[in-house]
Amino acid sequence: MHKHNNNLFKIIELLNDNRYHDGTSIGSTLDITRAGVWKSIQKIQKYGINIKSVKGKGYLLEAPLILLDYCKIKSSLKEKNIKLDIIEKIDSTNNYFKKDAIRSNGKVGVCISEMQTEGKGRMSRKWYSPFGKNIYLSILYSFQKDISELSGLSLIISLGVCRSIESLCQLNNKLSIKWPNDIVFEQQKIAGILIEIQAESNGFCNAIIGIGINVNMDEAHNKQISQKWTSLQKLTGQYYDRNFLCSGVINHTIEYLDRFMQFGLDNFIGEWVNKDYLFGKQIKVISGGNRISGVGSGINNSGHLILKMPEGTTTTLSSGDTTIVK
Ligand code: BTN
8 A cells, every 4th residue: 555645756756856847837747736736845845855946947856855665665575475555654653553453464564654753762762753864664573472482583673674774785794783773883873673562362473663774864853863873874975765775674674584483593693793782892781770880791592681790790681771881
């Protein structure tokens, strides 16, 4: 299903040549009135997209903008049995799969939105989600396992997302993962993962896997984000078509999920070692209201963080928020 407002999509496509287009010619190409054009342009501007309007010349889209495109994404998915929904605006793509009416019926479900009004991060943080800039994507994956067997799920998702971004954007081995699942370039966060699990009555579990990736966001957005952050555009200086990134990330993530369901976390430990940002670093962890300091020493086979304490003993943590101590 493609729920994009079609006129909005077509106008942006038309304006994407860095030239002025007047209302009359846009209207006749799209077969809508000038007032209709004006309404759509206003909507786009309200979403924070800069469209210059000059009397006698028309409208100019000031920076490139390629919107999400159902056909482009769907045609590049390896798994053909995915129910894909692309939407213009939602509170949170994770919430999309919580509504009763939407059931995957055993299929994998994917929802991607151009913007989120209540994007959620871990630890009750907000995830800044402006229109058309980044990837806000949720995957609904059902499986017949006990919740207790799922520790490590968030780690393998971050590995899959990290690997896919690196290979799609030629960032070979530039990114790391800050346990449990922040994808970072040096100290700056480029992507985050929020997993919500629901147990069904029939023995199935639904994992709603929310993935947020900063793609085309630039310095102008600094004020809205409190953590240190970066984006693919900031790292490489390029504008990215999010469509090919979305299908790549979905393909990789589903491959990792299938592998995890079959072989468990053990199968990924070698990869984790390679990406472990905290390894050997002096860190501080806030976990369940406690503050613990130690040296990051990898993960155990349940995916818990191992900390070496000053006295030489080790302790493990199943959840928490980590910071590096200078
Ligand atoms: C974090 O690092 O704190 C997790 C961020 C997760 C953000 C994504 S964007 C798509 C999905 N919908 C949400 O509301 N959150 C996740």
